[in-house]
Amino acid sequence: MSTLKRNRFLFEFLGIAAALAIVPALIRDQYFLHITITGLIFGIVASNWNLAIGYGGIFHLAQVPFFAAGGYASAILAVSMGITPWIGLLAAGGAAVVLSVIVGVPSLRVRGIYLVFLTFSSQFIMQSLILFFANITGGDPGLVLPPFSIANTNIDIFNPVAMYYMTLLLYLFSLAFIKKVTDSDIGLALKSLRDSEVYAVSRGVNPYKYKMVTFLLSSFLAGVCGALYVHYLRVITPAVLDWSFLIMFLASIVTGGFGTLYGPLLGAFILTFASEALRALSLFRNVIFGTLMIVILIFLPKGLITIADRLLTAYRSRTR
């Protein structure tokens, strides 16, 4: 049974990789690619957040600070010390993990609303720190950043095809990583804690340990994405800590599918494209998004990915 499941994942993985790999060949529009890249990056951050809040029921709000910590770590290294963003990517992941320890040690001992508040506060603390250390962070105006480059070719917003494939590789890595984690003992512990903490503990699961591990794991790629995003845009400002990111990542998870493997990416794509398409509506956009979110929560609590699942099942039963 487990080999069948593994084969199914491999099949889906290759399908997604192939489908996403041909996108730049089909659509050459630079603007379209830009939106797709943004969607992919948001999809990775949301997918990793989903590991904690969807699979683990650890409802924390530190994902945007992880994202921003990664961005600033790489940015500061590049601007102050001239370190290449390639190394910056790893440093960004490292910085996010360090932040996750600092935030996680006190806040993962509590649950529910207390966890929400404690982790949410990290956003404000970070904002103040960025402004306080303006001499290295660039303060409010931020920093202009060097791009990723290979053999004198820049990979940034002006070269979206290369950037697209780089982001896609990171997404595929993220997908395999999340699958591996959720199938492991860590994943089993997480899901059991989510379903019933008292019961899980009574079967020997150490709640603090597994929550901490998940917190660390889900922060790493958020940090990497932060660096990817800011070097792609060639600029970083305190706006990486903006509310809109929090809403976007959370909405991606809810729209796509809470606690599902592919849902967050689907949600991120839908929302980035919809938000561009509805740009003309300005403030009304949020009204539409808000309404959409409520409708989805009521009628499709596991997100839009369930529609894809149903279609697939229907298709299979017809071909059989």
Added chain:
Amino acid sequence: MTLREPILVAKKVSKYFGSMAAVKDLDFHVLPAEIYGIAGPNGAGKTTLFNVISHVFPPDSGQVMFDGEYIHRLSLNRIYQLGLARTFQIPALFKTLTVYQNVLVGATFGEPKKGSKVSKHEKEQIVGEALRFVGLSDKRSVVAEQLALMDRKLLMIASALATKPKLLMLDEPVAGLSKPEAVHVIDLIRKINSQRVTVILIEHIMEALMSLSNRVMIMHHGEKISEGTPAEVAQDEKVIQAYLGEKYSQPTKP
């Protein structure tokens, strides 16, 4: 009576909720491989006692010793890895996980890992065996949420057995079941006990409790009012008082 060392000893255990003593200065011990029954009217403190022993919350005072080790100050999940397992009055389950995965949680985290981890193959065997034992083998792929009450109770027992317990604490395993279902569970408890697993049993259904237990403790208002063999306890004046009120316990004059 016997020279066996008790597997569980509770000394002067108390637990207060506000100023109310849910469990008060309670002393008792359980011998290896016996079935020890706990009964008492609603609100007597039986489940609180279970929660204190199994660490849902620590006692306010007193000590609990399990298998020669003081456990009342150990970390939450640790005592379960020492070989103590429990079930809950309202069936607990991992509702989004399959029956198989529910038991796998016990097999994976319930045993202390001395050096090497339990291998995947070993775990599969432990889970398979536990499911066969309770009779849930054919439902292994069912998502737990879809199970009926009886199966939920059986699943909870299977996941407890997968932790390879020395002591199994059952909180009202028979309550709410139909007669034939109850008979099946009672049978199961006997089978578990015959494999030298010690059992502590809370049960409202006296018939089940009296027929299963080697010794019984009756609790009332958080205190032990009687202890002994089922026959001794059933004739204890204090027990009759606790259950029926003082009016009925006065000896009838000739």
